[in-house]
Amino acid sequence: MKLLLTSGGVTNGSIRAALVEMLGKTISECRALCIPTAQWGHPMLGPATVRKFITGEPPWHLSSMGWKSVGVLELTALPSIGEERWVPWVREADVLLVDGGEATYLNHWMRESGLADLMPSLPETVWLGMSAGSMVMTPRTGDDFVHWPSAPDDRMLGVVDFSIFPHLDHEDMPENTLGDAENWAADIGVPSYAIDDQTAIKVTDGTIEVISEGHWKAFPA
Numbered sequence: 001m002k003l004l005l006t007s008g009g010v011t012n013g014s015i016r017a018a019l020v021e022m023l024g025k026t027i028s029e030c031r032a033l034c035i036p037t038a039q040w041g042h043p044m045l046g047p048a049t050v051r052k053f054i055t056g057e058p059p060w061h062l063s064s065m066g067w068k069s070v071g072v073l074e075l076t077a078l079p080s081i082g083e084e085r086w087v088p089w090v091r092e093a094d095v096l097l098v099d100g101g102e103a104t105y106l107n108h109w110m111r112e113s114g115l116a117d118l119m120p121s122l123p124e125t126v127w128l129g130m131s132a133g134s135m136v137m138t139p140r141t142g143d144d145f146v147h148w149p150s151a152p153d154d155r156m157l158g159v160v161d162f163s164i165f166p167h168l169d170h171e172d173m174p175e176n177t178l179g180d181a182e183n184w185a186a187d188i189g190v191p192s193y194a195i196d197d198q199t200a201i202k203v204t205d206g207t208i209e210v211i212s213e214g215h216w217k218a219f220p221a
Contacts, residue, residue: 001119002126002204003159005134007166008197009061012213015200016065022126022204023094030094032067037075038098038132041105041148053099062097062130070097075106078113090118093125100131100166103141104151110136116157131166134201138163142184144175160203165194168216178217185219192219 002022010016023030036053039045051057054072056064063070071089073096078086090096098106110116119127127137135141137159146154165181167173181194193201198214210216 001122001159002124003137004126004128004200004202005137005160005164006128006130006197006200007134007164007168007195008059009130010065010128011061012198014211014213015198018200018202018209018211019095019126019128022202024124025094027066028068030067031069031071031092032063032095032097033071033073033089033093034063035073035075035096035098035133036101037109038101038103038106038136040076041102041108042132043147045101050099060099060130062099062128067095075109075113075115078115083114087114087118090115090125091122095126095128098127098129098133098136100133102148102151103132103135103156104146104154105148106132106136107156108148108151110157119159134166135164139190140188142188144184160208161190162201162208163188163190163192164201165192166197168194168196168199170197181217182219188219189221191221193217194219 036050039050053060136156138156139158141154167176170176185192195216196214199212199216202209
């Protein structure tokens, strides 16, 4: 699977160009599936914000980009309907648009639904993550980003070997300063990146490339 791990979605031309390159065709030729699941696990999100993500209202920048088709894949429903139904939906999609919210909750349902097990068989599919939708691919989030009371710990899927501190210096998140990111990185135990909402991390065939019109910082393990 090809990964485009963003903090705030497709927020500028550089990130959009990287996405098109990964897709190998125009956005209008591609079929997308939205995954809103992470929102249900976060105490500050819910039905209204899920609707905004699916319909592409600001500040979400994923579903309203002019895709050939857009569907919704709710991971909490998948275990009850059977793989014979939902696996073909995923295989037919060119891109999975994975929203932010609570990363540990998303990690739980990635595993419970079976989507995590399916991912290795999707080498050409693009995973376009936003915030928690990006963090779920990392080894850990750090305890500061755990908001789901049932989370056993901060471990994620570990598809990549680095962690992500999103929304760097966001005006509505005073706890996301560079100093906060440095403290977080000191405890995370793996290489990591602090990225703002104008930055994305592109991962293809094991190669990592930072795409940015904003600011970011890499931290060694």
